[in-house]
Amino acid sequence: MNGxxxxxxxxxxxxxxxxxxxxxxxxxxxxxxxxxxxPAGNTAVRRDGTTAWISRRVTNAQPLMGYERLHMPHQATCPAARQKQLPLELPAGVARLDERRRNRPRRP
Ligand SMILES: [Zn+2]
Structure with missing residues (x-):
């Protein structure tokens, strides 16, 4: 798939x-x-002739070129991907580990 x-x-x-x-x-x-x-993206996209769309990561060593445009990787904004990575609501009875650690009394 391309385009x-x-x-x-x-x-x-x-x-x-x-x-x-x-x-x-x-x-x-x-x-x-x-x-x-x-403009907030980090991926340089250009068209290879008239057919394929090509992308690459922009780095300090390889900055954006005049024939390229900056795009945002869809992974960064995909609501489905976000759901997989960060469940906003935990099932009942499940405590967030980070909060549990914070609330645990310090041992001397
Ligand atoms: Zn998506």
Whole structure:
């Protein structure tokens, strides 16, 4: 999949890109980013000729080029992904570990 599409998890419109090989990644992965450019993003997106959309991580060593646009990785804004990572409401009877630790009396 490459080009405009939808996130399979939340059905929001995204732009499917193919990742370029980077310093730590082999590339060639499919990565959804925001459908429109987003100056707050960290992913440089360009069009390879008239066909494939290519993305890469912007770094200090490889800053954004004039032929690229900044997009936000969809993972950062996907409500479905957020739900998987951070459950806002815990099931009844389940205590947050961080709060339990904070409330535990200090041992001398
Ligand atoms: Zn999504």
């Amino acid at each position: 405009p599409g939808r996130c399979p998890d939340c059905a929001q419109p995204v732009l499917w890109t193919r990742t370029q090989p980077g310093a730590t990644t082999a590339g060639g992965m499919q990565m959804p980013v925001s459908r429109l450019p987003d």
